[in-house]
Amino acid sequence: MKAPAVTTALLPPKAARTAATDLRQELLRELGDDPAAADVLARWDRWGQDLLSGLDEVYVDPQLSHRLLHEIAMAHRARPQALRERDLQRLLRPDWFQASDAIGYAAYTERFAGDLPRAIEHIAYLQDLGVTYLHLMPLLQTRSGPNDGGYAVSDYDEVRSDLGTMDDLEELATHLHGAGISLTLDLVLNHVAREHRWARAARMGDAHYRDYFWTFEDRALPDSYEHSLTEVFPQTAPGNFTWDPELNRWVWTTFNSYQWDLNWANPDVLCEFVQIILNLANRGVDCLRLDAIAFLWKRMGTNCQNQAEVHAITQILRAAAHIAAPALIFKAEAIVPPSEVVHYFGRGPHAGRVSDLAYHNSFMVQIWSALATRDARLMSVAMSRMSRIPTTTAWATYLRCHDDIGWAIEDRDCEALGWNGWAHRNFLCDFYTGQQDSSFAEGTVFEQHPVTGDRRINGTAASLCGVGREDQPLAVDRLLCAYTMVMGMGGVPLIFMGDEIALCNDADYANDPHHCDDNRWIHRPLMPWEVANEHGDFSGHQVYDRLRHLIAVRKDNESLHASIPTEVHATSVDAVTCFVRHHPAGDMTQVYNVADHAVSIPAWEIDQYAPGAAREVLSGEVVEPVDGMYHLAPYATLWLVRD
Numbered sequence: 001m002k003a004p005a006v007t008t009a010l011l012p013p014k015a016a017r018t019a020a021t022d023l024r025q026e027l028l029r030e031l032g033d034d035p036a037a038a039d040v041l042a043r044w045d046r047w048g049q050d051l052l053s054g055l056d057e058v059y060v061d062p063q064l065s066h067r068l069l070h071e072i073a074m075a076h077r078a079r080p081q082a083l084r085e086r087d088l089q090r091l092l093r094p095d096w097f098q099a100s101d102a103i104g105y106a107a108y109t110e111r112f113a114g115d116l117p118r119a120i121e122h123i124a125y126l127q128d129l130g131v132t133y134l135h136l137m138p139l140l141q142t143r144s145g146p147n148d149g150g151y152a153v154s155d156y157d158e159v160r161s162d163l164g165t166m167d168d169l170e171e172l173a174t175h176l177h178g179a180g181i182s183l184t185l186d187l188v189l190n191h192v193a194r195e196h197r198w199a200r201a202a203r204m205g206d207a208h209y210r211d212y213f214w215t216f217e218d219r220a221l222p223d224s225y226e227h228s229l230t231e232v233f234p235q236t237a238p239g240n241f242t243w244d245p246e247l248n249r250w251v252w253t254t255f256n257s258y259q260w261d262l263n264w265a266n267p268d269v270l271c272e273f274v275q276i277i278l279n280l281a282n283r284g285v286d287c288l289r290l291d292a293i294a295f296l297w298k299r300m301g302t303n304c305q306n307q308a309e310v311h312a313i314t315q316i317l318r319a320a321a322h323i324a325a326p327a328l329i330f331k332a333e334a335i336v337p338p339s340e341v342v343h344y345f346g347r348g349p350h351a352g353r354v355s356d357l358a359y360h361n362s363f364m365v366q367i368w369s370a371l372a373t374r375d376a377r378l379m380s381v382a383m384s385r386m387s388r389i390p391t392t393t394a395w396a397t398y399l400r401c402h403d404d405i406g407w408a409i410e411d412r413d414c415e416a417l418g419w420n421g422w423a424h425r426n427f428l429c430d431f432y433t434g435q436q437d438s439s440f441a442e443g444t445v446f447e448q449h450p451v452t453g454d455r456r457i458n459g460t461a462a463s464l465c466g467v468g469r470e471d472q473p474l475a476v477d478r479l480l481c482a483y484t485m486v487m488g489m490g491g492v493p494l495i496f497m498g499d500e501i502a503l504c505n506d507a508d509y510a511n512d513p514h515h516c517d518d519n520r521w522i523h524r525p526l527m528p529w530e531v532a533n534e535h536g537d538f539s540g541h542q543v544y545d546r547l548r549h550l551i552a553v554r555k556d557n558e559s560l561h562a563s564i565p566t567e568v569h570a571t572s573v574d575a576v577t578c579f580v581r582h583h584p585a586g587d588m589t590q591v592y593n594v595a596d597h598a599v600s601i602p603a604w605e606i607d608q609y610a611p612g613a614a615r616e617v618l619s620g621e622v623v624e625p626v627d628g629m630y631h632l633a634p635y636a637t638l639w640l641v642r643d
Contacts, residue, residue: 020048023065030073036084040076043323050353051319057312061267068274068316072324075278079325083284086177090327097133097182097287097329097356097492098394098562101555104133104184106401107497108150109163112136112527116164120175125532127179129500129544130551133492134176135184135289137402139163143193143258149402149520151186151291152193152259156276166283173284182286184331189273190292191259194244198272199260203246212269213260214252214298216241222250228303234449236517254295254304264296264313274320281325289331290314290355293344306340314354315346331357331396335403338362338410342387352390360395362386363489365408367399367482368464369424372431372439374595376577378424380570382413394562395491399482400464400499404446404456404520405432429455432464440466440475440596442505444519460523462502462543474596474634476502476542481592481635483547484618487554488579488590488639491562495547498525501532502543553617553639559583569609573601576632580609589614591630591638600629606640614640 027044031037055064079087090096105126113119116139126134138150141158150160159169173183192199201209216222222241229240232255241250242257252261262269277288293314297307314330321328332344332355341361346354366379389395407428411421430436432443443459457464465479466472479502486493497503506525515521534541554560559581567580575595581588589610593599603625616623617639623630632638 020052023048023052023069026066027069027073030070031077034077036076039088040073040323043326047319047322050315051323053349054312054316054319054353058265058309058316059267059270064267064270067267067271068320071271071274071278072320075275075282075324079282082174082177083282083325083327086327087325094392095561095563098392100557100560102132102394102492102562103130103551103554104135104396104492104494105129105131105497106135106137106398106494107527108137108402108524109139111524112497115162116159116168116172119172122529123175123179123181126181129495129548130555131495132180133182133184133287133494135287135494138186138188138291139169140185143195146256146258146517147193148256148259149518151188152191152256153188154193154195155197156187157279170283173286177284183284184287184289185280185285186291187273187277187280187288188291189262190295191253191255191261194258194260196260203244208268210247211266212263212272214263215247215249216251217249219250222252225298225300225304228301230303231449233447235447252298255292261295261298263298264309265298270313270316274317277317277321277328278324281321281328286327287329287331287357289333291333293332293355294334294336294340306334306336306343311343311346311350311354314344315350318354318356329356331355332359334358335361335406335408337408338382338386342389345389345393347387352392356393357396357492358389358393359401360397360489360491361408363395363485364398364400365405367485368405368432369407369409369428370577370594371465371478371482372428372441374597375574376592376594377417377570377574378409378413378419380568380577381416382410383566383568385413388565391563395489396494397486397489397491398494398496399486400461400496400523401494402496402520402524404458406456426453429457432457432459440469440472440478442466442469444505444522446519458520458522460503460505460525461496461499463505463523467502468504477635478596479543480546480550481594481637484550484590484637484639485579485592487550488560488566488637490560490564490566490581493554497527500544500547501541503528550618557588557617557639557641558585559588559641561585571601571605573599575599576601578606578609586641588617589638589640591632591636591640593632593634593636596634598631598633600631603628603630606630610640610642615643617641 113122140153141155141160142150143152143154159166176183198209198212237256240254242253244251254261294305297309298304299307318330334341334344344355344358346352366382370376370379407425414421414424431439432441433445442463443457446456446458448455466475503525505522509515509521564583569578575593577592579590614623
């Protein structure tokens with residue numbers, strides 16, 4: 001840490017305004033003869049205070065704001081003209097990622113296409129499906145050997161050699177933009193690979209770079225921290241600290257021994273990442289998924305997750321990006337308890353100033369819980385307790401992702417139904433690994449904790465829904481019911497590669513020496529293009545066509561704009577839940593039966609949200625009750641609107 005100094009937060013209002021004005025003049029000098037200098041200054045006037053107030057919360061280095069201004073100016077001067085024009089388009093439509101036409105797709109480049117140049121050949125496939133947002137999983141240079149699925153980055157300035165080059169990435173981004181698709185990449189913030197140049201320099205005795213990391217001469221402090229820390233990978237990487245013989249010190253390694261946690265209290269680390277972020281923005285990246293963001297700040301006596309400084313740091317990074325490259329947005333990968341995740345959009349003074357998107361992990365878990373129990377009540381309880389998010393932000397809703405499923409279900413929500421939280425989470429683990437008689441799923445256990453017994457689950461969405469099992473004739477309907485919820489919640493719905501053609505588990509991962517020690521690869525299959533281009537086998541064909549239709553309907557309904565929250569209501573029928581959206585463009589009531597049997601529900605329970613005869617937009621038909629009841633088939637979904 002640098003020596004303490006006076007910050008703008010400690011200055012009288014007039015002095016603070018003078019300091020901000022001086023910085024504005026400094027930014028103008030840094031921009032020099034740039035023809036768009038006036039645009040950058042206007043953005044400084046809009047977001048400069050966000051940057052300064054964030055700095056005041058965390059850092060005391062008097063030169064830090066000047067260093068960041070230099071990085072912002074240099075990045076903007078290097079920004080290609082096409083991306084400057086994209087900045088202006090996005091500034092005119094800042095809600096581009098909130099609109100009902102925003103549809104996401106996530107894939108590993110090598111599993112989807114082989115490499116970046118060949119990914120261009122499959123853009124038409126994404127367009128046909130209706131995709132407007134492509135998330136390519138980690139593709140920056142990683143260490144050789146185990147690399148946590150690409151999250152052990154050894155060079156932020158290079159693409160993995162097997163996938164291509166930075167020039168290939170730029171070309172792909174250009175083609176995607178031409179097709180109306182935004183590009184998202186992962187940015188690992190919490191740690192770097194042991195082989196990263198910063199870590200190499202630290203191991204060689206460079207004190208400057210050693211301060212980029214949390215290192216300790218003995219176990220005294222690590223042992224004190226361990227009292228309140230959790231283990232991310234208790235089986236394969238127990239503990240949170242690793243002895244490094246070259247460094248001759250203990251290193252903080254939350255995830256794996258080869259991933260060194262960064263010291264974000266060091267302002268040099270902040271400056272490095274501002275430069276990294278703006279460089280990726282200048283390559284054409286539209287969104288950065290902020291990986292492991294919850295872990296950035298370390299504080300003794302806590303679990304070192306969700307600390308207040310994390311949100312201030314994110315605000316600084318976002319403000320810098322908005323000034324230099326406003327086409328770029330942030331998505332928080334904060335897989336934390338539901339009561340914590342809303343903070344990654346910003347609360348109080350940070351509201352709307354942190355991440356633009358965040359994963360709705362709780363909603364994903366509640367969908368799987370409802371399908372297993374054939375009971376939507378817990379979903380209704382949990383979703384009704386979620387805090388509102390800023391109207392300028394959006395959830396990223398999803399059914400599956402590249403990672404395992406951890407059962408983020410809070411005890412208090414279970415208690416509202418008279419359930420035991422631990423027992424329910426244990427039931428879900430058993431259910432999705434086929435250990436329950438009522439199970440339809442074919443999942444596998446990931447990382448069972450040796451002490452607590454906590455388990456997480458792997459499996460493709462199709463396999464977890466029972467697709468491919470002869471005794472599960474309703475598996476496709478089950479999968480589509482779940483995805484209709486994902487599409488109907490609002491926000492940016494994400495499709496994980498292969499779900500659209502009902503790809504099942506890939507047991508061959510165990511024969512791959514690069515993947516055999518990580519069973520998450522069971523749900524990361526190769527894209528079978530000979531099947532995908534025909535939209536799959538019979539099951540896959542159904543899923544593709546119905547999902548494509550669902551996306552088209554979603555795009556035509558402005559009431560699904562993410563600025564409007566979704567209300568989730570329980571009904572008198574345990575298996576039936578209602579999603580209600582009140583929007584000036586028109587209200588929508590969604591009805592879901594999460595059970596594998598038909599149910600009937602009194603008409604008034606639906607009509608109180610959608611009075612009178614309603615048009616069901618997924619089928620285009622008018623839906624009316626029969627004898628005062630709505631009769632719902634297994635896994636029925638209704639999107640009801642009034643003309």
